Amino acid sequence: IAGITQAPTSQILAAGRRMTLRCTQDMRHNAMYWYRQDLGLGLRLIHYSNTAGTTGKGEVPDGYSVSRANTDDFPLTLASAVPSQTSVYFCASSAQGGNGELFFGEGSRLTVL
Amino acid sequence: GQNIDQPTEMTATEGAIVQINCTYQTSGFNGLFWYQQHAGEAPTFLSYNVLDGLEEKGRFSSFLSRSKGYSYLLLKELQMKDSASYLCAVTDSNYQLIWGAGTKLIIKP
Numbered sequence: 694i695a696g697i698t699q700a701p702t703s704q705i706l707a708a709g710r711r712m713t714l715r716c717t718q719d720m721r722h723n724a725m726y727w728y729r730q731d732l733g734l735g736l737r738l739i740h741y742s743n744t745a746g747t748t749g750k751g752e753v754p755d756g757y758s759v760s761r762a763n764t765d766d767f768p769l770t771l772a773s774a775v776p777s778q779t780s781v782y783f784c785a786s787s788a789q790g791g792n793g794e795l796f797f798g799e800g801s802r803l804t805v806l
Numbered sequence: 807g808q809n810i811d812q813p814t815e816m817t818a819t820e821g822a823i824v825q826i827n828c829t830y831q832t833s834g835f836n837g838l839f840w841y842q843q844h845a846g847e848a849p850t851f852l853s854y855n856v857l858d859g860l861e862e863k864g865r866f867s868s869f870l871s872r873s874k875g876y877s878y879l880l881l882k883e884l885q886m887k888d889s890a891s892y893l894c895a896v897t898d899s900n901y902q903l904i905w906g907a908g909t910k911l912i913i914k915p
Contacts, residue, residue: 733907735810735895735904735905735907736849737905738902738903783848791836791897791900791901791902792836792837792856792897794839794851797848798848799848800847
């Protein structure tokens with residue numbers, strides 16, 4: 694049973710470096726999401742994709758970009774990492790979009806120094 | 807603005823009952839979710855309410871009152887493994903999920 698796989702699980706990164714967090718799902722879900730989770734704050738949506746070939750901006754998109762070339766993969770790229778991007782990043786997918794249960798990956802803990 | 811409020815932390819005793827409240831103010835409403843998140847792990851789905859009333863699922867129940875913008879999650883027969891954060895989330899009129907900051911539940915023996 695795979696579900697959603699994220700990589701890497703943890704990474705320390707120097708400020709200014711480019712970083713791509715990978716996310717792959719095997720459930721054939723149309724909708725996919727990237728969230729960041731910071732202590733004391735709720736999950737905040739970075740970017741989303743309702744179906745392959747389309748993406749949209751969430752609540753906190755600045756400094757991040759995504760692509761959705763196919764149904765299974767939804768990578769998140771930090772073009773030039775900054776310390777404020779230190780966070781835990783969760784990828785999620787849903788069969789029914791905003792009204793459906795979200796399935797989360799195990800998370801990627803990113804530290805930007 | 808859109809807002810979801812839940813208590814930051816609650817403490818309960820093993821074997822007891824605890825109620826975690828969630829109040830929301832959103833632009834429209836298309837459903838309310840509860841997720842459980844153990845420390846260092848991903849959130850997992852617990853319940854979904856779209857109509858008023860109580861939904862029961864084993865030891866967990868979730869209640870919704872749309873007119874009051876209010877929900878609660880009721881956990882019965884608490885076990886140590888129930889120690890986790892409980893996240894309330896509401897789907898707004900644009901079908902975007904708005905998340906609360908979560909309630910950390912501490913279970914004491």
